[in-house]
Amino acid sequence: MPVIHRLSDLLVNQIAAGEVVERPASVLKEVLENAVDAGARAIEVQLEQGGVRRIRVADDGCGIARDELALALERHATSKISTLDDLEHVGTMGFRGEALAAIAAVARTSITSRATGASHAWCIDGSERSLSPAALNQGTVVDVADLYYNTPARRKFLKTEATEYAHCDDMFRRIALSHPDVGMQLSHNGRVIHRLPPSTPAARVAALMGDDFLQQAREVSAVGGILSLSGFASLPAYSRASRDAQFFFVNGRYVRDKLLTHAVRQAYTDILHGNRHPAYVLFLELDPAGVDVNVHPAKIEVRFRESRAVHQFVFHAIRRVLAESGAGRTEPQTS
Ligand code: ADP
Ligand code: MG
Numbered sequence: 001m002p003v004i005h006r007l008s009d010l011l012v013n014q015i016a017a018g019e020v021v022e023r024p025a026s027v028l029k030e031v032l033e034n035a036v037d038a039g040a041r042a043i044e045v046q047l048e049q050g051g052v053r054r055i056r057v058a059d060d061g062c063g064i065a066r067d068e069l070a071l072a073l074e075r076h077a078t079s080k081i082s083t084l085d086d087l088e089h090v091g092t093m094g095f096r097g098e099a100l101a102a103i104a105a106v107a108r109t110s111i112t113s114r115a116t117g118a119s120h121a122w123c124i125d126g127s128e129r130s131l132s133p134a135a136l137n138q139g140t141v142v143d144v145a146d147l148y149y150n151t152p153a154r155r156k157f158l159k160t161e162a163t164e165y166a167h168c169d170d171m172f173r174r175i176a177l178s179h180p181d182v183g184m185q186l187s188h189n190g191r192v193i194h195r196l197p198p199s200t201p202a203a204r205v206a207a208l209m210g211d212d213f214l215q216q217a218r219e220v221s222a223v224g225g226i227l228s229l230s231g232f233a234s235l236p237a238y239s240r241a242s243r244d245a246q247f248f249f250v251n252g253r254y255v256r257d258k259l260l261t262h263a264v265r266q267a268y269t270d271i272l273h274g275n276r277h278p279a280y281v282l283f284l285e286l287d288p289a290g291v292d293v294n295v296h297p298a299k300i301e302v303r304f305r306e307s308r309a310v311h312q313f314v315f316h317a318i319r320r321v322l323a324e325s326g327a328g329r330t331e332p333q334t335s
Helices: 009-020 024-037 066-072 084-088 099-106 161-178 201-209 211-215 258-267 307-324
Strands: 042-048 054-059 108-114 121-125 131-134 139-145 183-188 191-196 217-224 227-234 246-250 253-255 280-285
Touching: 009 099, 024 042, 024 054, 024 099, 024 139, 024 161, 042 161, 066 108, 066 121, 066 131, 099 108, 161 183, 161 191, 161 201, 161 246, 161 253, 191 201, 201 211, 201 227, 211 217, 211 227, 217 307, 227 307, 246 258, 258 280, 258 307, 280 307
Parallel strands: 042 183, 246 280
Antiparallel strands: 042 054, 054 139, 108 121, 108 139, 121 131, 183 191, 217 227, 227 280, 246 253
């Protein structure tokens, strides 16, 4: 008879890592979101070899107290929620307390952090869990090296450096678009790719999507009951051959949601050919109680309580902006 036994913490975390840590970009997402949740005003990302060799994120946020560093690496340990009620009103990007445990189980990880008010920083090694004094002015540095060094089966699924880098760049853009007030820098193999000062939403959009997008887009600003939509949507003249310039955020969280995509797409019916796609950066805000972000570990999907009302609201908001700009009356273009 096979004997039932408990799996080791490391193995449990390595299994869980399959969900949370799909590729370097997913590590970057988790670590960047943690920096944002920590109230960082400046975040610096250094990638090596598409993030496979190294992802290093430094922030100037609240830091982690020495006595909590080991806990931060434990599974189901978080400072962000305590009760079911908190879960239903979650206002932070993270809340599961899973990411650092998963990352540390599949990469050489260290966290150096100086909590607000502490006299110096401490560094914890992700595998030994040993603490040592360290030097850091403020905030936290998370260093994730050699992703999947101990899980060769996963390593085989990594794509080329260029592909993994492209995914990291996408992820960086998403977080940067939704946090224009945070200064953000990204470098790859020692070369600075993005240097984004804290700015207005419009300036951040221009920096990441290009000035020509902003010039050929209309500002969206609509409120209806508990829903509000803001951002920029392209006029038909700026349509694209692919969906590569579509960014939708719900309560600051990047989502890829069929309902929302469809609502926008429908607003462009009659003014955009089927094979052309609008470009947009849109932010939907609603009471966190009206949306469930707990659907998927990577949290890219959401579920709305009033999905029909959300669809209608987004559709009409975009439709109105296009109509006011005159685009609504334009005949379908043939180019
Ligand atoms: P979650 O973000 O879901 O809470 P994580 O595993 O990502 O789970 O992080 C665990 C905890 O570690 C967080 O709740 C937070 O208290 C702390 N933490 C992680 N990264 C940072 C950071 N950059 N600055 C301050 N605290 C952090
Ligand atoms: Mg987190």
